[in-house]
Amino acid sequence: MAAKSKKDLLVANAILAPLDWVDERTGAVRGTKWFLFRNVPRDVSWAQTLGSAALTAFIVQTLTGVILAMYYEPSSSIDPITGKPIAYSSIEAITNELTLGWLVRGMHRWGASVFIILLFLHMGRVFLFGAYKYPRELTWITGVFILATGMLLGFTGYLLPWDQTAYWATVVGINLNGTAPFAGPWLAQFLAGGPEIGSDALAKWYALHMLVLPGAIIGLIGVHIYLVTRLGVSSPPWSSEEAGRERPPVQTTGTRSGLVRGGGGGD
Amino acid sequence: MARDLGELNREDFARYKDDVKKEGKPFFPRAIFHDTVMSFIVVCVITALAVIWYYDADGVKPGILGPWYTEPADPGTTDFVPRPDWYFYFLFYLLRIFKWPETVFIATVGIPTIGLMLLIGLPFYDRRRERRPLHRPVAMVAAVLTILSMAVLTWKGATAKEALGSELVTLVPKWAEEQGFADNPEAVKGAELFAQSGCLNCHTYMGQGAGNLGAPNLSEIGATNDASYFVQYLTNPAAFGNTVMGSYAYLGQENLAALGDFLAASKGTSSK
Incomplete structure (x- = not known):
């Protein structure tokens, strides 16, 4: 028994030592434990999976998007071989020639719609549960920004295949931007990249879709998940086991006087 | 308390x-x-x-x-009905409701901005502790109305029909006769371009067209200016204070001249 535990100790040290080394410098192990080994209310159930479902759809978008970026070419110049715009030809090649390219493109295309739907459902659930109330106001606000950024990602991605649908929807979109007061015309001119919407515009929309908006949304999602973990998920408000439910008066006064001083910092 | x-x-x-x-x-x-x-x-x-x-x-x-x-994007032949992805249909349809020039920005900027502000501000103007839906009647009614109006606008946007250029071009002889430019081949050519280049996705003309984005009815536009003015306008609408309409310079001088002749010849059926 003693010999065995000594061996165990060695193995444990071999595994734990590097983890400890990392944890001492970054807090990564403590952070992971903090994220995984926490309690959630007992009555949390399927309705509260919509957020992580949206996250999954976003991860699908990230992975398929990276693969598409390896084969897609954002240029509206005419390809001398196919006689079509280079962007369009690269989309044709991804769909028709690349092994499973159709699946990657199809998943990216439909994943976008699924992502938007899940964001709306998730928001509806949070609204129904009143889960945006104290202390989760900032979680809600980052969520609204995630929805707005997600819709902008959808809009900028729509142009990239450079087909008729994409092109004309974008022309309308740019003209719509132009109707905004003050910055509108300037923004429209920037997005159009010249009198004719062509390669300049395509490169700008590609940069927005590939770099700016994903960067923004990943940052927002990070803050959002941190806040969800820190503040906890709220129970269904109609649940008889609701975490934080009001207790019969006698018990309530007892609990309150003890906890308010400890938790809230007083008044 | x-x-x-x-x-x-x-x-x-x-x-x-x-x-x-x-x-x-x-x-x-x-x-x-x-x-x-x-x-x-x-x-x-x-x-x-x-x-x-x-x-x-x-x-x-x-x-x-x-x-x-x-088909590949082609800025030259605009025989195409612009249509965004489905989750923008509600916005797309709002544009048809606010179609007068002074009100376009209400649909494009006003309503989305107000909607976003209301969403962001929600935890600050709804400060009650109550979380049970049945005890939050105002919030629930507002939510149901929002969902219903978004659903109706999305549905209307999805089913909205716009005429294709290939169908509109068959109307050119009728326009030419009623407007009295049938003997002007340049104006007829301009009318065909007008029908095919997506102008009627926004403008209206002789009872056709969408009336989007506050674009005016052009049936009697010829009474206001001459062909060279219209060519300049089409080349750079922004120079005339129109930031909604894009430039049509890419159509080329010859086509623009034909369009200018067509617009100048469109003086309305009454003044024929």
């Missing part, structure tokens, strides 16, 4: 944390199990959509989930 809202809120949350700690269930593995099942379903749905989309369509030939792609 001396205690303020902030204090009550903090008490509620302290009780929440206490309950979760004492009677909650571990996130890992209990709650994360639900999340994993749901994520698996999400990936399956996305894959199924991609497979159905791919196998039901063929190139530009659409299946039930649309084509792989439409």
Whole structure:
């Protein structure tokens, strides 16, 4: 028994030592434990999976998007071989020639719609549960920004295949931007990249879709998940086991006087 | 009742944390199990959509989930009805409701901005502690009305029909006769370009067209200016204070001249 535990100790040290080394410098192990080994209310159930479902759809978008970026070419110049715009030809090649390219493109295309739907459902659930109330106001606000950024990602991605649908929807979109007061015309001119919407515009929309908006949304999602973990998920408000439910008066006064001083910092 | 809202809120949350700690269930593995099942379903749905989309369509030939792609973008021939992705249909349809020039910005900027502000501000103007839906009648009615109006606008946007240039061009002889420019080949050529270049996706003319984005009726536009003015206008609408309409300079001087002649000849049926 003693010999065995000594061996165990060695193995444990071999595994734990590097983890400890990392944890001492970054807090990564403590952070992971903090994220995984926490309690959630007992009555949390399927309705509260919509957020992580949206996250999954976003991860699908990230992975398929990276693969598409390896084969897609954002240029509206005419390809001398196919006689079509280079962007369009690269989309044709991804769909028709690349092994499973159709699946990657199809998943990216439909994943976008699924992502938007899940964001709306998730928001509806949070609204129904009143889960945006104290202390989760900032979680809600980052969520609204995630929805707005997600819709902008959808809009900028729509142009990239450079087909008729994409092109004309974008022309309308740019003209719509132009109707905004003050910055509108300037923004429209920037997005159009010249009198004719062509390669300049395509490169700008590609940069927005590939770099700016994903960067923004990943940052927002990070803050959002941190806040969800820190503040906890709220129970269904109609649940008889609701975490934080009001207790019969006698018990309530007892609990309150003890906890308010400890938790809230007083008044 | 001396205690303020902030204090009550903090008490509620302290009780929440206490309950979760004492009677909650571990996130890992209990709650994360639900999340994993749901994520698996999400990936399956996305894959199924991609497979159905791919196998039901063929190139530009659409299946039930649309084509792989439409024809390559071509700024020259605008015989195409602009249509955004489905989640912008509500905005797309709002534009048809606010179609007078002075009101376009209400649909394009005003309503979306107000909507976004209302969403961001929600936790600040709805400060009650009550979370049960049945005890929040105002919030629930507002939510139902929002969902209904978004659904109706999306549905209307999805089913809105706009005439294709190929159908409109058959009306040119009728326009030429009624406007009295049938003997002017340049104006007839301009009318054909007008029908095919998507002008009627925004403008109206002789009872045709969408009336989008506040674009005016052009049936009697010829009474206001001459052909050279229209050519300049088409080349750079922004120079005339029109930031909604894009430039049509890419059509080329010859086509623009024909369009100018057509517009100048469109003096309305009454002044023929």
